Amino acid sequence: LFGPAGEVHPTIFAEMTSLAVRTGAINLGQGFPDEDGPTELLEAARAAIANGHNQYPPGRGTPDLREAIAEHQERFYGIHLNPSDEVLVTTGATEALAATLLALSEPGDEIVTLEPYYDAYGALIRLAGAQPRTVPLPHPSYLPSREQLTAAITDRTRIILLNTPHNPCGVLLPRSTLEHIVALARQHNAWIVTDEVYEHLTFGVQHLPIASLPGAAERTVTISSGGKTFNTTGWKVGWLTASAEAVTAIQSVKQFLTYASGAPFQPAIATGLRLPDEYFSQIATGLQAKRDLLSEGLSAAGFEVSVPSGGYFVIADAHSVGYEDAVTLCRELPERAGVVGVPVTAFCSPEHSPAYASLVRFAYCKRTEVLREAADRLSRLRA
Ligand code: PMP
Ligand code: GLN
Numbered sequence: 001l002f003g004p005a006g007e008v009h010p011t012i013f014a015e016m017t018s019l020a021v022r023t024g025a026i027n028l029g030q031g032f033p034d035e036d037g038p039t040e041l042l043e044a045a046r047a048a049i050a051n052g053h054n055q056y057p058p059g060r061g062t063p064d065l066r067e068a069i070a071e072h073q074e075r076f077y078g079i080h081l082n083p084s085d086e087v088l089v090t091t092g093a094t095e096a097l098a099a100t101l102l103a104l105s106e107p108g109d110e111i112v113t114l115e116p117y118y119d120a121y122g123a124l125i126r127l128a129g130a131q132p133r134t135v136p137l138p139h140p141s142y143l144p145s146r147e148q149l150t151a152a153i154t155d156r157t158r159i160i161l162l163n164t165p166h167n168p169c170g171v172l173l174p175r176s177t178l179e180h181i182v183a184l185a186r187q188h189n190a191w192i193v194t195d196e197v198y199e200h201l202t203f204g205v206q207h208l209p210i211a212s213l214p215g216a217a218e219r220t221v222t223i224s225s226g227g228k229t230f231n232t233t234g235w236k237v238g239w240l241t242a243s244a245e246a247v248t249a250i251q252s253v254k255q256f257l258t259y260a261s262g263a264p265f266q267p268a269i270a271t272g273l274r275l276p277d278e279y280f281s282q283i284a285t286g287l288q289a290k291r292d293l294l295s296e297g298l299s300a301a302g303f304e305v306s307v308p309s310g311g312y313f314v315i316a317d318a319h320s321v322g323y324e325d326a327v328t329l330c331r332e333l334p335e336r337a338g339v340v341g342v343p344v345t346a347f348c349s350p351e352h353s354p355a356y357a358s359l360v361r362f363a364y365c366k367r368t369e370v371l372r373e374a375a376d377r378l379s380r381l382r383a
Helices: 012-023 039-050 063-077 092-104 119-127 146-152 175-187 244-257 265-273 277-300 326-337 368-382
Strands: 087-090 110-115 131-136 157-163 191-195 220-225 238-241 304-306 313-317 359-363
Touching: 012 326, 039 265, 063 087, 063 238, 063 265, 087 092, 087 244, 092 119, 092 157, 092 191, 092 220, 092 238, 092 244, 110 119, 119 131, 119 157, 131 146, 146 175, 157 175, 175 191, 238 244, 277 304, 277 313, 277 368, 326 359, 326 368
Parallel strands: 110 131, 110 157, 157 191, 191 220
Antiparallel strands: 087 238, 220 238, 304 313, 313 359
8 A cells, every 4th residue: 555655556446447447348356246236225225315314324323224234143143232332334344444443453553364355454454553464365275274373363463353255365264263263362362353244245155253153242343334245335334243342432433534424325225134035145146156157267268266155256376377477467468358357466465475476356246248258358368
């Protein structure tokens, strides 16, 4: 994020999206769906605007949305929450992450996260004045080792920042890893902050929230967002659930970041969270077919592909198509094949980048015909 002279760079997504717009290439760089979500939500937002929900809502979020979030955690995970003081609505998962890291860490504290990491984590850890420490996810399993977690999490650790299902690696952290992390957090008195924005986008495996494990809830902040689950990434409605004490501390930061979050979108997201179970299983099944389509297209084009278990993204190794450096491939790909991807090193620290140098992240949360066209264009790389 920050260059050597302290200058601020555009995020990798802004850079790659403008490259796609400039070249007319298919944008598989930034992860956003190219179709609207359920009509019930769109209608609920329109109705909320028509009915005057256009001024500041309560800073914690509307009581109805907080209740819908608590019901959702109970329905899917058996997690009991008091919607009045254990739920906070935020402006996307991004604000939830920012407010949580700023509230729960002091300058100089260590924040341990998995690497590669979603780009905002590195920037937010620095904005909080904390020290990042990372546990690498080795290609191609992308699962953290027990030994490396044990070595990284110490008495200096204030926060363990997790992301499952993981962007960009597409893995879900298994129960044994989560149990080990809870034990380490308890031993070293650390907070667990878990970003679960892809919780409903899993393929044949079940998402397990760490807050549902014994001994975890009181030290865990769980973050999610309506963006991925309801194809409404532009609405920027997110939320977090935690102990009342943590929610109060985090809200004290949130009130000076944004004070409150988009009023008419809150009843719409509440409607979404109350959709029947079939909605949630169907979005996963539909996305799995897209994952398969793009993964097969990439394999046919000569890439080595790690098929993800969840989320929006597939990682492809460009080594087998003649590129050791994915940054070079991503610069040339719009011209050579009319497709945009993101080098995985955009999610890495300089120290760990070499291990991921030949990997590219492609988004498959796009319409089937767009993915077919992308696969067809990628096959030109072979020619
Ligand atoms: N966390 C992860 C892992 C993400 O991939 C994203 C982006 N889609 C976010 C957080 C940001 O979510 P939001 O748009 O709700 O702020
Ligand atoms: N989360 C999306 C991704 O990883 C993009 C979010 C953004 O543009 N900041 O591609």
